[in-house]
Amino acid sequence: MERRTFLRAAVTGGAAVAFGFSVTREAIAYPAQTGPSPYGPLQAADANGLELPADFTSRVLAHTGDAVTGTDHTWHGAPDGGACFADGDGWIYVSNSELPLGTGGVSALRFDAAAGITGAYPILSGTTQNCSGGATPWNTWLSCEETDRGYVFEADPWGGEATRRDAMGRFKHEAAAADPDREVVYLTEDESDGNFYRFVPTIWGDMSAGTLQVLAEADGALTWIDVPDPTGATIRTRHQVDTARIFDGGEGAHYRNGTCFFTTKGDNRVWAYDAAANVLHIAYDDDLTPNGPLSGVDNITSGQAGDLYVAEDGGNMEICIITPDDVVAPFLRLTGQDESELCGVAFNPAGDRLYFSSQRGPAGDSGDGYTYEITGPFRK
Template identity: 80%
Template sequence: MERRSFLRAAVTGGAAVAFGFSVTREAIAYPAQTGPSPYGPLLAADANGLRLPEGFTSRIIARTGSEVASTGHVWHGAPDGGACFADGEGWIYVSNSELGAGTGGVSAVRFDSRGEITDSYPVLSGTTDNCSGGATPWNTWLSCEETDRGYVFETDPWGGEAVRRDAMGRFKHEAAAADPDRRVVYLTEDEPDGNFYRFVPTTWEDMSEGALQVLTESGGALAWADVPDPTGALTRTRHQVPEAKSFDGGEGAYYRNGTCFFTTKGDNRVWAYDAAANALQVAYDDDLTADAPLTGVDNITGAPAGDLYVAEDGGNMEICLITPEDVVAPFLQVEGQSESELCGVAFDPSGQRLYFSSQRGPSGNSSDGITYEVSGPFRS
């Protein structure tokens, strides 16, 4: 029986499908099923148009085309993927700009220990369709171009020089997730027949040289194979290895405790790649979940408690969480912005503030992006 049919039968038959996989402290059974949120139901929308659980509050930290606080820096259009970095007693939030034709890039907002904005500035400019990316253990931000034969740029959240990393391949990049245990970086590709890649640097913490590899499947067995030409000059990278496993529209990626979680928008799935066992499971699939709350899967991040937070591109403009107990539920909803998408989900170092953006805001235009902060009693 094909795996998707097997999982559907298990769900409709009322049985839990246990794959014996651990996210953090507890084993979970895939695929996730609809259930109550650990934070309770969403309340009526607040003054910023956000429906949040009891005890949580929101603020807007940046708007496209407007100065960030009193920093003098004007926030970019189409804010997308983001991450937080510890900065002494405070932290920095970086945000991609998914604007095209050399008008994209990355900006940063710096906070002090109280969460007050102290600075904002550009980190990268002159690039195209910077969609998602990933933080590295050595505190750089890998910003990925979501365009045909796009590049990965390694940027400095403190505003130092950004470097194009050609060795990481040229394809329609989406997200990156660093795996310090195997010393590789996983990469997703936003194509209907996209691949799941890993970059194996010659020297860890140096992205200038290394091998680009693609996940393959033959006879049900998974393996990694080198991409012969990472530049994709004559043949696109996803078409160079016949056994490469295809994924329908790769989106966000997040690594934790031996597992790389990544999303695919074409089939609305969250995948879990168990790197130690070299095994792949479906952690969430809206077709296999009764009354599925999560649709339009996109950016993904994790909280200290082991919860995964998945932002919606479309859907009903929610960020949903998937708990270690394998429950999926809405965490927040943005009202009045149905033509936008949610992205850039990232926690501050304390795990008590969640950042995200509505890329096109109420108007549905990239010039109307809004970046938010949500504070509250996140469980640890």
Template identity: 70%
Template sequence: MQRRNFLRAAVLGVGTSVAFGFSVSREAIAFPAEPGTGPYGQLLPPDANGIMLPKGFTSRVVARTGQKVAGTDHVWHGAPDGGACFVDGDGWIYVSNSEEYDGKGGVSAVRFDSAGGITAAYPILAGTSVNCSGGATPWNTWLSCEEFDRGQVFETDPWGRKEAVAHPAMGRFTHEAAAVDPEREVVYLTEDVSDGCFYRFVPTTWEDMSAGALQVLAERDGGLVWVDVPDPSAADTATRHQVAEALHISHGEGAYYRSGTCFFAAAGENRVYAYDAVNNVLNVAYDHDDSADAPLTGVDNITGAAVGDLYVAEDGGNMEVCVITPDDVVAPFLRVTGQDLSELCGVAFDPSGDRLYFSSQRGATGENSGGITYEVSGPFRKS
């Protein structure tokens, strides 16, 4: 059986699912999401920023590559990618990776006051390369991931007070995203290559990523198991090739953890997976190939709202951020026009859930020098 059909059987609970030892939860039976009417209705014509939004929502430009962030002396980085928000007193901080090459990458931050005004912007990591996505931690740091062979994870301080630290124990591979699971005290990691794997890092001491075990999700004896990667440094053999039974997933992208489940995108398969950590089951939350009119393609960065909605940005497609609801409906939330050579990334909500941040990595120019970071405000549902 091909891996694709093996996973589909595991999700739907048909045919071979019992033989392979998988359990199917009530939530899993509803997967995968299907096209439908989203919670915010149809998209309106493009606004002044070229963004199509539902009624009641507005957009503004937060920063442009090569230009100073408004009211600051900080020049915004090229190729903005993954991002996250952190509470800062009555305001918040948005951090954004730079996917520039040759040591020109890193991370920058923008600080906002309680009304959303920009009060500061500054670098928190420099001298790294291809900082793609990453993940926020419960102890208020940002894990920034390098997306190249033997790339590393860097832990950064959103306030810029502490020096960023590399964590080679988390593996040397083509990192994409990180998602922290505080219940099991692990960090899930995705890998953006055609035969990539899904990993987790088990730190020796929680909240300290300097030491621990890197494990890969594998198929063994009819079920899923986590197996230690013998050499996380990949000195001689790539991490994804060190465990024979490792489950290979094509081009792992963004990851988001919530309530026992790690959702992550697989761009090479046009899928969003849902790893049920409680029951150790891998489900397919969304599959583009399941519907002829599926709106979401080129799945990439993911974030979530408190109400349970997932927001998935496209790298390709028609430059949309789509919403996947807890009722398993997928629909466009916004569309960026006039930027077909770019990709959308860095989706993250402010602490109130009233503002969504995202970037168009290459903007209208199609070059890393054309990046634009946006904010969308409006009546995001809370219940």
């Protein structure tokens, strides 16, 4: 594949940020530009209101307030971040509930090898505004509270006991992305003057103890500095390190092959933190992309071919694809739900089914959320 290999730099917020770096199929040529989707144009909306590429189909899996088909579990309100976990020949999809004041939590959908739903059940309850999160290599779900001095909870997709992970800090958590190569977990913060964190557990695989650090700039270079008080009891964590890098509204995060991709809604950017080189790139910037289709950046994941899939909170209610050859384009569009947001993007283990939710549905209300499955010839 022909690649662009130029490198140019810009100064953003006082720190050098690299653009246009691309090395392998797994890397994104930065910053992405508008172009044709590898899946072709979107077709007319189907019966579920989804505009999809040719040969793709959609299925409604669950709706807030209704029992999931074949189960007695009522689907939660305000479905948000999600992930898939292998389960024998099948898999499990977990979905956060961003409901307030102790009414949030996480539910799970269990599938057999033929994608039939065999179960639905809660795996966390009594929490507040569980927005996004992240899967761990040891098959647990880190569910993050998007509230002032919120917590991270570690939940069992199979329904075991969930545990609050105080050592991961108390702030307005958004997403978590585990990096098994450096044995850390990256964390985003949904504040206009938020930080980008990493949690370094004392023992990898045990989130009960460790060190919370923040990405900072010292002497022109990026560095990780310990947060003095991860509880944020007196001074909020984002204000404790003077040299901390500021990010405008941290949202989704996803780690793949040495890079943590994360989004910031305040400036409509997709960032790429190259952990091995300790360099920060901009993978997408709406201001640098003429006629850019992606706005309201939110949850993010990747497919087996290295494509990124970024859900919109607002915009045209799209999930957009960013390919490794520097193209950004709509992958799907949900019609008739303009007051909602798309979230919870995740692939099943085989990479041939994509899951996501519309948090507020056609009614524009957290009591009208829908969770979908997309099937088709995804790139491998």
